[in-house]
Amino acid sequence: MQVTVFSGAGISAESGVPTFRDVETGLWAHVDPYEISSSHGWQTHPDRVWAWYLWRHHMMRTVDPNDAHRAVAAWEDYAQVHVVTQNVDNLHERAGSSRVHHVHGSLFEFHCDRCRSVYTDEVPDMPEALESVDPPRCRCGGLIRPDVVWFGEPLPDEAWQRSVDAVVNADLVVVVGTSSVVYPAAGLPELAVAHGTPVIEVNPERTPLSDSATLTLRETASSALPGLLQRLPALLG
Ligand code: BJW
Numbered sequence: 001m002q003v004t005v006f007s008g009a010g011i012s013a014e015s016g017v018p019t020f021r022d023v024e025t026g027l028w029a030h031v032d033p034y035e036i037s038s039s040h041g042w043q044t045h046p047d048r049v050w051a052w053y054l055w056r057h058h059m060m061r062t063v064d065p066n067d068a069h070r071a072v073a074a075w076e077d078y079a080q081v082h083v084v085t086q087n088v089d090n091l092h093e094r095a096g097s098s099r100v101h102h103v104h105g106s107l108f109e110f111h112c113d114r115c116r117s118v119y120t121d122e123v124p125d126m127p128e129a130l131e132s133v134d135p136p137r138c139r140c141g142g143l144i145r146p147d148v149v150w151f152g153e154p155l156p157d158e159a160w161q162r163s164v165d166a167v168v169n170a171d172l173v174v175v176v177g178t179s180s181v182v183y184p185a186a187g188l189p190e191l192a193v194a195h196g197t198p199v200i201e202v203n204p205e206r207t208p209l210s211d212s213a214t215l216t217l218r219e220t221a222s223s224a225l226p227g228l229l230q231r232l233p234a235l236l237g
Pocket residue numbers: 007008009010011013014019020021022037086087088104148149150151152153154155176177178179180181182183184202203204205207219220221222
């Protein structure tokens with residue numbers, strides 16, 4: 001059996017990583033997402049974008065995987081599991097998942113925005129949120145940026161192709177902790193639905209996917225995922 005998990009920020013919420021669109025506590029309650037997480041934002045205010053990502057980098061280094069990440073990793077004892085994640089926090093890998101496809105990149109790698117060479121120096125640790133920090137410069141004069149995908153940028157080809165394969169070859173797709181509004185990633189569960197593959201959504205809130213999912217569990221990730229495979233016969237009939 002092949003299970004493909006499609007995850008978003010909600011799976012890491014219980015590790016202490018704020019989600020994007022949570023109006024009360026989300027990162028974007030304080031900043032404009034289209035400004036800070038877009039190629040236009042980087043071109044106009046690289047110092048603000050860099051400061052924000054240094055702070056998130058620090059935060060993601062200091063949190064741990066939760067029961068939901070660990071449950072997904074443990075499913076490898078019973079099934080061929082692929083994780084397609086929009087998250088850049090590497091918590092799936094740290095929990096032990098072995099096949100993780102990053103459609104929006106990783107915040108643990110950096111490269112030059114001009115010559116694209118990989119940046120291997122340590123980035124500064126930034127425990128407090130500052131408004132502006134100048135990014136390091138590459139030898140070519142370009143700016144060092146995180147290896148993440150911003151609005152207006154294409155998704156990485158290889159990760160995308162592997163993710164599409166993981167979805168079309170799945171016997172079950174579990175969609176967890178995503179608002180399902182950011183495309184093209186949000187099209188992956190739709191692809192599974194179009195293939196007639198069972199799709200289970202795990203999200204305390206309703207999303208645009210909820211109506212077309214085979215089943216929606218209105219639970220948090222860490223309560224729904226441990227034991228989910230064992231509950232499948234009862235859930236799917
Ligand atoms: C819990 C929980 C708990 C809480 N347990 N659940 C129309 C159609 C198609 C595309 C577009 C369109 N209009 C515009 C576009 C383009 C745009 C887009 O989709 N915009 C929409 C907003 C409308 N897309 C792009 O620009 C993409 N690129 C692109 O299209 O390229 C085309 C191109 C081709 C060729 C050349 C050039 C361009 C790129 C999108 C990149 C998104 N990047 C970000 C930042 C990544 C780096 C970083 O992390 O900082 O990715 S934005 C942000 O959104 C991040 C996330 O991965 C992504 C999705 O968010 P996610 O994960 O769903 O989080 P939330 O906060 O939204 O939701 C959390 C959910 O968890 C909620 O539902 C909660 O209820 C739930 N939850 N606690 C379970 N405990």
